[in-house]
Amino acid sequence: MAKSQSKTVKKTRTKSKIERAPVEPLVLQPLRGMKDILPTDQPYWDQARRVTERLARDYGFSRIDIPLVEYANLFERSIGEGTDIVEKEMYAFTTKGNDKVVLRPEFTAGICRSYIQHGMSVLAKPVKLFSFGPLYRYDRPQEGRQREFYQADFESFGEIDPILDAQMIQIASRIVQSLGIKSVQIQVNSIGCPVCRKDYRALLVSYLESKKNKLCQDCKRRMYVNPLRVLDCKEDKCAQVAAAAPQSVDHLCDDCRNHFKTLLEYLDELDLPYIINPRLVRGLDYYTKTVFEIWSGSEDGRKSSLGGGGRYDKLIKTMGGEDTPAIGFALGIERLILEMKRVQAKPYKAPKPKVFLAQLGALAKKKSLRLFSEMERNGILVAESFGRGSLKSQLKVANRLGVEITLILGQKETLDGTVIVKNMSTGVQETVSTDKMVDLIKKKLKADNVVVYHS
């Protein structure tokens, strides 16, 4: 080590006349908008993962994992060139091989790519897939809005029936409720198919043109690029214009209107309360017919969208696959967890060790490693503090951990092939031979109605 250091110094010295390479300081923080998920937060993440995985399984979804990085044009073509995600939120860069790539901003495009590539259209329909992982959007962070964030994503391919739409909304709602978030609002809307949307769009544009001078700068531009999004503008003056604007639900073709009507009937049947939000349009181009979002109840004022989704019946074909109707949605994990904390929902409680192994002296210390492993193999969770020497400090740790039994292994016990089993609540202790130890502990834990976990 010292040798290589002096070598480095020499090198620098010989180089110093030419140019000394500036040493970048080590930045001890993550990139903007990214954060560590610390052990203290993991119980919430565990809960989010467990609930989504269980419901995915219950509703027949298979897990799929796709790469974090894809070609940029996969998203440009599917999400749409005029959208905010593509226009300004892509976490994009060029590789050494000169490929233009992005860190995935959403799941749908990548899953569709995989669906087409692997010929999943031959599978029994509907093909139901779910995923869980990080997404990246290069925008300005705020609480519940990071550059790296996680979603649970559900996609279903090959079924046009609106019962699928209802079921997807049901799953989303079930996940949120199962996490202990009771008061949520489901918003639904239909933005029609390419055919009726075209007519509606023309109608909307001509209406917006007549009110042009009452719109904000952004919307004056947006009305031609993506007029539906004007309806979503939060500017007061635009909202006023939007309120009187023609609504897509009033201009659906027969097929789309029936689809929407049937969906609402299904939702009524499921007793899922919803509100129709004619201004819900969502920021991605590929949606057709049904779109929906789930909003938190938010008694303390803050409202945030926990997730959303919709139908994208034309996307697979647009991307080069066979004509396949599809619907999907995603939930934002960080937002779910923020909401869980707000409503004091219970996180997942991992099983905690009920046994502590204390050791005293060099010989016992050596022996304790094997003892620990023996118990682990028998499904007994054991805590220890092998680095500590004194029995007193080890018992302190045991006490703090709240274990029921502490095993004490000293010099004497090691030589006798025994171990002291101490009941931490009564203080009573007995000496048993090590070969009977596992059975005895199991019996004691079981007697206390304590589950013994098996690996």
Added chain:
RNA sequence: GCGGUCAUCGUCUAUCGGUAAGACAUCGGUUUGUGGUACCGAGAAGCUGGGUUCAACUCCCAGUGACCGCCCCA
């Protein structure tokens, strides 16, 4: 991408243009191989880079980050 607020031990919070204080947490001790409380002790901080000044954690500028509002979304 635009506007605003903020930045001190691991956490929370003081103070000051001239030695940075406390609480919680952590670790150790209060005589031998037994936990709690109490008591004692230890370690631990001015985001980074410039400037003003005899002197900067403090004032100024820039950067970085967090948060808030907008945009948008999850």
